[in-house]
Amino acid sequence: MTEQPTSFERPQPGVDPTDPRGALLRTSTPSHAPGAGALPAQARTGETPPAGSGTTAPDAKDRNKGGRNKDKGKNTGKNTGPDAVGTGPEHSQPAAAEPDTHRPRPAPEVVPVQPGGEQERPQADPEGERRTGQGLPLGRPTPMRRDGDRLRFVGAATRRIARGIDLDEIVMGLCRATVPTFSDAILVYLRDPLPVGDERPTGPLVLRLRRTDRIPEERDSDTGFAPLQPEPAEFAELSGLDTLGGELCEVRPGSALAEVLRGVRPVFTDTPAAHAALPELLGEGGEFVVPSGRRAILAPLRGRRRVIGAALFLRRPERIPFEPDDLLVAAQLATHSALGIDKAVLYGREAYIADELQRTMLPETLPRPTGVRLASRYLPAAETARVGGDWYDAIPLPGSRVALVVGDVMGHSMTSAAIMGQLRTTAQTLAGLDLPPQEVLHHLDEQAQRLGTDRMATCLYAVYDPVSHRITIANAGHPPPVLLHLGGRAEVLRVPPGAPIGVGGVDFEAVELDAPAGATLLLYTDGLVESRLRDVWTGIEQLREKLAATAQLTGPDHPPPLEALCDEVLDMLGPGDRDDDIALLAARFDGIAPSDVAYWFLEPEDAAPGRARRLARRALARWGMEELTDSVELLVSEVVTNAVRYATRPVTLRLLRTDVLRCEVGDDVPQLPRLRQARATDEGGRGLYLVNRLARRWGATRLSTGKVVWFELARPAAE
Secondary structure (H helix, E strand, C coil): CCCCCCCCCCCCCCCCCCCCCCCECCCCCCCCCCCCCCCCCCCCCCCCCCCCCCCCCHHHHHHHCCCCCCCCCCCCCCCCCCCCHHHCCCCCCCCCCCCCCCCCCCCCCCCCCCCCCCCCCCCCCCCCCCCCCCCCCCCCCCCECCHHHHHHHHHHHHHHHHCCCCHHHHHHHHHHHHCCCCCCEEEEEEECCCCCCCCCCCCCEEEEEEEEEECCCCCCCCCCCCCCCCCCHHHHHHHHHHHCCCCEEEECCCCHHHHHHHHCCCEECCCHHHHHHHHHHHCCCHHHHCCCCCCEEEEEEECCCCEEEEEEEECCCCCCCCCHHHHHHHHHHHHHHHHHHHHHHHHHHHHHHHHHHHHHHCCCCCCCCCCEEEEEEEECCECCECCCCEEEEEEEEHHHEEEEEEEEECCCCHHHHHHHHHHHHHHHHHHHCCCCHHHHHHHHHHHHHHHCCCCCEEEEEEEEECCCCEEEEEEECCCCCEEECCCCCEEECCCCCCCCECCCCCCCCEEEEECCCCCEEEEECHHHCCECCECHHHHHHHHHHHHHHHHHHHCCCCCCCHHHHHHHHHCCCCCCCCCCCEEEEEEEECCCCHHHEEEEEECCCCCHHHHHHHHHHHHHHHHCCHHHHHHHHHHHHHHHHHHHHHCCCCEEEEEEECCEEEEEEEECCCCCCCCCCCCCCCCCCCHHHHHHHHCCEEEEEEECCEEEEEEEEECCCCC
16 A cells, blocks of 8 residues: 555545545455455546556456356345446446435445444445445545555555654654544644753653644545535534644643653543543643544654653544554554654754864854955755865964965764864964964874874965965865956966875975955865866866956956855855865955055164164154054063063064054064063063053964064054
8 A cells, every 4th residue: 555645745646635544444354355455546426446446347356256256346235237336346336326425335244333324334245345435525534444554554654754854854754644544633742852862851841732734624525625515513623723722731740641651552532541631731621622532542752761742643523433453553653753753853963963063163253364354155065964074264373464274184074074173273283383384284294194094184274464465375185276366367376286184205385476455365175166077177167267257247446245256156066066065265365555564673782672662653653643652662662672682683573554553573582471460579570561451452472483472552543
């Protein structure tokens, strides 16, 4: 038996899509009886069943059986006239010959008479006949009789539930598999919050209504349109489910609902314990909405270790009640759903961990260094593989410089993400030492070899200097960057490719290139340009053309906005172009004009602090920032004094006018100064204390040739 269509699916030919064919009755028909292997398609009155449905005229069956069971397929043993049912297909009845079209067909000998029937049904021949549901209103459910049908339904339903990978998909699969085939309505309650794995809940047991599903009141059996006559009032009893209050239900210890959930097995709601649990589950008056008799089943949802919810299966009053064997069906559905929900919760936790890991491995926000604007994007390889080895970073360096890094560790797994995090941390540490780009890659290569022999990665490390408008780039097997000039021309930079990180024993080479103001540098991983449909160089050429085309939209004198440019670059990806995760870093070079820079060399002598004060005062007068003269002279004097005390080579002094006034003092001593509280008897130790109190920000950075101490002051409001 194939999976029965629900109210949410496209109806199958020859089958009424709204018929909840759920009353699975037991029969004595052996499994090897004719027709036992498949359920014939249901046909409407006066309509011939579709070809291949397995339903044949009784006279044809008699011929095939050699004359046995000649009366099979007829309404009674005496009906032998030309209008007898046996003259047509099994489920086809001419309207002219059957004045009472709603008269029920006789039930098989071993099938009990259903309660609420219109009349006592006479017994049929020993082999029995299929009941078509005549006597019920049009579009109402007809039963499925054999235990084999029940097993096939359970198999189809559990397969549908197993398709889900997250919580909503599994709950929806349960609802759509049972309505209308097994029940007319279903309510699914889940624990709030759902425990994960072996977690032991600490709070009270609270159930939240997760999803409800039922057959729409107004459906025609064929087209899905509203019927011409209004629906009888007794058929609309389940419509009260929409008005039930209490989305949340707290299960009190020792209550009737707690006892039913503790019992684990599904129960009919006409039992005293289940009937007493309905008001607690559905709210006040909920027990009056549930149909009387065995037309409701309350099934606890038990996961691997504890009850995580409950499902309530309901049938309309006019439908055949549930049978005891239907409790086994409900138990199977509840068990498969609960285990699937348990796995979905675990999967959700793993996805959350993966998202958090990837988020913490990548920078939350990009810095705002002087003379450059930054934008970035990251896309995982797929929703089911949310972590990967791609990363990007922007690291401020002394002298208003900035290091731009992008890398790609092989694979997109938790291991790749962990290795990526270690390499990114190593790169940040090496950048803080102000090492040249090729030296940074060399140390990263050594670190990758220490992590393991199969730890491979590609990386591109670039350092941009906004004062000199130059950029130094070193590459370790990474795709080359693309530079978009202000006029709209895009070029692929010629950078030595180098070997990937982790190979070992390979020298890396750095190149220094011009970085004109207004140009945009694009760093990316191979997931952007390489896929199953194109090679990497074809993708790089397409990227270059995309950048050039985007730049034409804003004109030759206005570069495209960075955020919009990143979005346009990602739009070049087609449906089959997402084989790998993607990291993208865009840098717009604004630079610092030479007129905003003042630079001097000072000999390490006693007169150096006085000369530094005079040079700073002249620069401030030239820039119209005389209001800062007193503060700058005091701070410059303190910092230069500390530098010349220990320096053996000339000391550098540089002033930068950007959105703030920045002062940098460099010397050849690697030891960094530390802020300390001077005692009352100390003659020194108060210089950095003054810097800390008067400056907006300050810091000290170790260089390969010494160190740089810097501080920043806010520009006057008039500026």
